[in-house]
Amino acid sequence: MTEAEQLGFRALADPTRRSILRLLAKDEMTIAEVAENFQMTRAAVKKHLAVLSEGDLIRVETVGRTRRNSFNPDGLRRVFDWFGYFDVFWDDRLSALKSEIEKDVQ
Amino acid sequence: MTEAEQLGFRALADPTRRSILRLLAKDEMTIAEVAENFQMTRAAVKKHLAVLSEGDLIRVETVGRTRRNSFNPDGLRRVFDWFGYFDVFWDDRLSALKSEIEKDVQ
DNA sequence: TTGACATGATACCTTTCAGTATCACAAAAA
DNA sequence: TTTTTGTGATACTGAAAGGTATCATGTCAA
Numbered sequence: 001m002t003e004a005e006q007l008g009f010r011a012l013a014d015p016t017r018r019s020i021l022r023l024l025a026k027d028e029m030t031i032a033e034v035a036e037n038f039q040m041t042r043a044a045v046k047k048h049l050a051v052l053s054e055g056d057l058i059r060v061e062t063v064g065r066t067r068r069n070s071f072n073p074d075g076l077r078r079v080f081d082w083f084g085y086f087d088v089f090w091d092d093r094l095s096a097l098k099s100e101i102e103k104d105v106q
Numbered sequence: 107m108t109e110a111e112q113l114g115f116r117a118l119a120d121p122t123r124r125s126i127l128r129l130l131a132k133d134e135m136t137i138a139e140v141a142e143n144f145q146m147t148r149a150a151v152k153k154h155l156a157v158l159s160e161g162d163l164i165r166v167e168t169v170g171r172t173r174r175n176s177f178n179p180d181g182l183r184r185v186f187d188w189f190g191y192f193d194v195f196w197d198d199r200l201s202a203l204k205s206e207i208e209k210d211v212q
Numbered sequence: 213t214t215g216a217c218a219t220g221a222t223a224c225c226t227t228t229c230a231g232t233a234t235c236a237c238a239a240a241a242a
Numbered sequence: 243t244t245t246t247t248g249t250g251a252t253a254c255t256g257a258a259a260g261g262t263a264t265c266a267t268g269t270c271a272a
Contacts, residue, residue, distance in 0.1 A: 046219080064218090067219065
């Protein structure tokens with residue numbers, strides 16, 4: 001579980017990968033489509049996608065000879081949850097309400 | 107602004123640094139005190155503290171010959187805010203309420 | 213079947229990173 | 243003043259990361 005957290009944080013450590021994640025959050029894309037948005041080779045983009053996949057931040061589905069990369073909210077959520085350790089330091093009302101709702105959701 | 111974000115994410119990419127941050131969130135510490143919690147040299151811990159400082163996640167105050175390292179909530183908050191791009195993917199009620207409160211706070 | 217095309221895979225290079233070892237320095241204590 | 247102690251700084255090593263180039267492979271279309 002802590003390993004998943006590490007792979008997630010590692011994936012987010014690179015600005016290109018954070019950028020890719022925001023692209024995929026809008027719409028799923030093939031490797032080539034993602035690569036169009038960056039000034040680097042398709043191979044380099046593919047590596048970034050592999051790291052994002054290892055961090056469980058994206059899902060990859062092979063369709064024929066194409067690969068559809070899509071954003072995985074649950075994976076990012078796991079990284080996001082780490083920040084909960086520090087909730088008490090931010091706005092008290094917000095964090096209190098937040099825990100209240102999360103309790104309610106479960 | 108995006109550079110600060112990058113330094114923040116980079117600082118959080120290492121598990122030792124995330125661990126240090128949680129320690130300092132409980133209480134401020136000198137380098138030696140932080141180092142007691144890890145099986146590595148004080149020099150290595152000092153490097154981690156430097157990265158955390160560059161990411162604006164901790165504050166450092168020199169007092170005599172000691173250095174007090176303390177958690178900086180505002181710096182972590184800036185990293186945390188990046189996740190707002192994905193709010194819509196998580197619980198709708200929570201994120202809606204969250205934005206509402208944040209609006210109210212400002 | 214042949215060719216085009218999206219992707220997989222590997223080797224290689226350069227830079228950054230995590231860590232150690234070592235020495236210098238400054239402040240507190242004796 | 244001398245000694246102790248907490249820290250700063252530098253050089254070095256091994257491993258990982260980001261990137262390119264190149265070729266192999268599988269699938270779709272003609």
